[in-house]
Amino acid sequence: MFAVALEVSCGLSTTAEITRCVEIVRDSLNTAKPFIEALLGAAGLGTFAVVSILLWMVKRLKRDVEGQQEQCKTLQSELIDARSGRDDALSRMRTAEKLVEIISERLRSATEPLDKALREAQARIESLVKQLRAALDAGSGDSAAFWSRGPGPMPDNYQVRIRDSKPILLFANQKGGVGKTTLSANIAAAFADRGERVLVVDLDYQGSLTSLMLAQSKVQLGAFPSAVDQLMGDELAAGWSKLAIEKLSDRLHYISCWYSFEKLERNLEYRWVLNDTRDDIRFRLSRALLSQDVQDNYDRVIIDAPPRMTTGFLNGVCSATHLFVPTVVDSVSAVAVGTFARQFREIRSVLNPQIEFAGIIGTMTTLLNGGGPFTLPRNAEAAAVRAEAVVRKVLNSNADYFVRGAVMARTTKVSYSAEDGIAYLQASETRPMFNALADQIATRAPLRN
Ligand SMILES: Nc1ncnc2c1ncn2[C@@H]1O[C@H](COP(=O)(O)OP(=O)(O)OP(=O)(O)O)[C@@H](O)[C@H]1O
Numbered sequence: 140m141f142a143v144a145l146e147v148s149c150g151l152s153t154t155a156e157i158t159r160c161v162e163i164v165r166d167s168l169n170t171a172k173p174f175i176e177a178l179l180g181a182a183g184l185g186t187f188a189v190v191s192i193l194l195w196m197v198k199r200l201k202r203d204v205e206g207q208q209e210q211c212k213t214l215q216s217e218l219i220d221a222r223s224g225r226d227d228a229l230s231r232m233r234t235a236e237k238l239v240e241i242i243s244e245r246l247r248s249a250t251e252p253l254d255k256a257l258r259e260a261q262a263r264i265e266s267l268v269k270q271l272r273a274a275l276d277a278g279s280g281d282s283a284a285f286w287s288r289g290p291g292p293m294p295d296n297y298q299v300r301i302r303d304s305k306p307i308l309l310f311a312n313q314k315g316g317v318g319k320t321t322l323s324a325n326i327a328a329a330f331a332d333r334g335e336r337v338l339v340v341d342l343d344y345q346g347s348l349t350s351l352m353l354a355q356s357k358v359q360l361g362a363f364p365s366a367v368d369q370l371m372g373d374e375l376a377a378g379w380s381k382l383a384i385e386k387l388s389d390r391l392h393y394i395s396c397w398y399s400f401e402k403l404e405r406n407l408e409y410r411w412v413l414n415d416t417r418d419d420i421r422f423r424l425s426r427a428l429l430s431q432d433v434q435d436n437y438d439r440v441i442i443d444a445p446p447r448m449t450t451g452f453l454n455g456v457c458s459a460t461h462l463f464v465p466t467v468v469d470s471v472s473a474v475a476v477g478t479f480a481r482q483f484r485e486i487r488s489v490l491n492p493q494i495e496f497a498g499i500i501g502t503m504t505t506l507l508n509g510g511g512p513f514t515l516p517r518n519a520e521a522a523a524v525r526a527e528a529v530v531r532k533v534l535n536s537n538a539d540y541f542v543r544g545a546v547m548a549r550t551t552k553v554s555y556s557a558e559d560g561i562a563y564l565q566a567s568e569t570r571p572m573f574n575a576l577a578d579q580i581a582t583r584a585p586l587r588n
C-alpha cells in the first residue's frame with residue numbers, strides 16, 4: 140500500500156527505484172524518529188502532521204533521486220561517448236595495422252629487387268677487380284709475353300684450315316723501315332705477273348702499302364680507307380669480301396688499312412685484356428683469310444705487318460702459313476732479327492704452331508755478282524751469317540734461313556716508285572730483282588691446289 144502510494148505520489152517508475160526510496164525513507168524515519176516523538180510529544184500534533192512531514196521528506200528525496208538519475212544519465216552518455224571513442228580508436232588502430240602490413244609488404248617487394256641488384260653489382264665489381272688484376276698481370280711482361288697468353292676460343296676448324304690453306308705469307312720484323320712494305324707490294328706484283336691470283340693485306344695503320352696501291356691505281360682515298368677494319372669486328376659480315384677487297388688489276392687485289400685501324404686495334408686489345416670478347420681477337424683476321432671465299436679465289440695471300448706488336452700484328456701471325464723477315468743486312472739489324480725470332484717463337488708456340496719461319500730476306504743491300512754464286516759485300520755477309528745463326532739457335536734448327544741468291548737491293552728506282560706506285564709495275568728494270576726474290580719465296584712457300 141505504502142509502495143503504491145509512493146509510486147503515485149513520487150512518480151517513481153522502477154521497483155528498484157521504489158525499493159531504494161523506501162530504504163532511504165526508512166533510514167530517514169529511524170534517524171528522525173526520536174525527534175518526531177519528541178516533537179509529537181511536545182507539540183501534541185496528530186497523525187496528519189506526521190504524514191505531512193513524511194510527504195515533504197519524500198518529495199525532497201524524490202528530488203535527490205531525480206538529481207542522481209540526471210547524473211546517471213550524464214554518466215551513461217559519457218560512457219557511450221567513451222565506448223564509441225574506444226571503438227573508433229580500435230577501428231583506427233586496425234586500419235593502421237593493415238596499413239603497416241601493406242607498407243611492409245611493399246617495402247619487402249621494393250627491397251627484394253634492390254637486394255638482388257646490390258648482390259649483382261657486388262658480383263660485377265668482384266669480377267671487374269679480377270679483370271683489372273689480370274690486366275695488370277698481363278701488362279707486367281714484355282710484348283711477346285703479353286700477346287702469347289693462352290688462346291681463347293678459336294674460329295671453327297682453325298687448325299685444319301691453316302694446315303690446308305693456300306700460302307699466306309707474313310712479311311714482318313719489329314724493326315721499322317727495313318723494307319717490309321716495299322717487298323710485300325713488289326713481290327705481290329711479281330706473283331700476279333706470273334699468273335697467280337694474289338691478295339695483299341695491309342695491317343699497318345700508317346697505310347704505307349695502301350698508299351702504294353692507291354698511288355698505283357691513281358685513285359684518292361675513299362670514304363672508308365681502312366677496309367681491314369671490316370674484318371676485325373665481333374662477327375665477320377657475310378659478303379665482307381665484296382666490301383673490303385679492292386682490285387688493282389685482275390689478279391692483284393688488296394685490303395686497305397688506315398688510321399682508324401689504330402683505334403680499333405687498341406679497343407680490341409683492351410677488350411681482350413678485360414676478357415670482354417666472346418672470341419679470341421687474335422684470330423679474327425683468320426676468319427676471313429682462311430674462309431672458303433679467299434681460299435677459292437686466291438693462290439697466295441701476302442700480309443704486310445706493322446713494325447710493332449699490335450692486335451693487327453698478332454692477327455697476321457695467327458692467319459699466316461709462312462713468315463718472311465725482311466732485314467737490312469747489317470750487324471744491328473741482325474741482332475734485331477734474333478730478338479724478333481725469340482718473340483715469334485714464344486707467340487707461335489701458343490697461337491699458331493703451324494706457321495713456318497720460312498726465311499730472312501736481305502734488303503737495301505747489293506749482291507756483288509748478281510746472277511752468279513750468291514755473294515754479299517763482306518760486312519753484309521757477316522751480318523747475314525749472324526742473323527741466320529741467331530735464328531737457328533732460337534728455333535733450334537740448322538735450316539738455311541737466310542734467303543740466298545736474291546736480295547732487295549738498294550736502288551733509287553725502288554724508293555722513287557714509292558711515291559708513284561709499285562716499282563715492279565712502274566720501273567721494269569726492277570723486275571728481275573723481284574722475280575728472283577719471288578722465285579726464292581715460292582720455293583720456300585710453294586703453291587697449293
Ligand atoms: N730497295 C730499296 N731501295 C731504296 N729504298 C728503299 C728500298 N726499299 C725500301 N726503300 C725505302 O725505304 C723506306 C722504308 O721502306 P718500307 O716502308 O718498305 O719499310 P717498312 O719496313 O715497311 O717500314 P715500316 O716499318 O715503317 O713499316 C721507304 O721510303 C722505301 O721507299
Ligand SMILES: [Mg+2]
Pocket residue numbers: 319320321343347348443444445
Ligand atoms: Mg711498312
